[in-house]
Amino acid sequence: MENLEMSEREKKVFQTGLFDNLTVQDAFTIIALYAVQLDIGDDKGKLAEPIMTFLHKNAVFDEDDSITIARINKFANSMAEVNPLNAIDRAAKVLSPELRKKSFELAARIGKATQEMRIRNILARLSSKLLIDKEIADKILNLAFEKS
Numbered sequence: 717m718e719n720l721e722m723s724e725r726e727k728k729v730f731q732t733g734l735f736d737n738l739t740v741q742d743a744f745t746i747i748a749l750y751a752v753q754l755d756i757g758d759d760k761g762k763l764a765e766p767i768m769t770f771l772h773k774n775a776v777f778d779e780d781d782s783i784t785i786a787r788i789n790k791f792a793n794s795m796a797e798v799n800p801l802n803a804i805d806r807a808a809k810v811l812s813p814e815l816r817k818k819s820f821e822l823a824a825r826i827g828k829a830t831q832e833m834r835i836r837n838i839l840a841r842l843s844s845k846l847l848i849d850k851e852i853a854d855k856i857l858n859l860a861f862e863k864s
Contacts, residue, residue: 726798734794735806741777743807744819745787750800751823752830764788766833770826832861 722730729735738746748767768784771777777784795803808816836857843853 722799722802726802729794729797730802734790735798735803738807738810740810740815741771741779741784741787742791743810743815744771744777744822745784745791746795746800746803746807747819747823748826749788749792749795750804751827764792766829767826770822770829836861 745767748771752767764785767788768781771784772781791803807819811819839857840853843850843856848856
């Protein structure tokens, strides 16, 4: 894995040591945040809980919710200042090949769920603008996103 060229601001963030001595939990969190593409802006707090839910389904996250949420917020804020692929490089170094595969599976599930959540939010706003009754809109959305 190679580090991409870093800007001066990014070098300063990495010099803080935040991305040094990462734990497995840190690495999984960084990978999960990359999966949602960090384009969540002010919705960061809203996505912390769904990301936490996915992380806690893994045995490596046997910790209090507040610790996981603090970790998510810390890395989400820091990764906004760096090229996230450089953070991924550092996270990958912490993981065994088996854990890299597991983290990728987790990222795929989180990516799918967060994308669905965004689409549902967009469609909910659309149904409101179209003056569609909420109960009817919810039924339509549930049918559209029903798992086969």
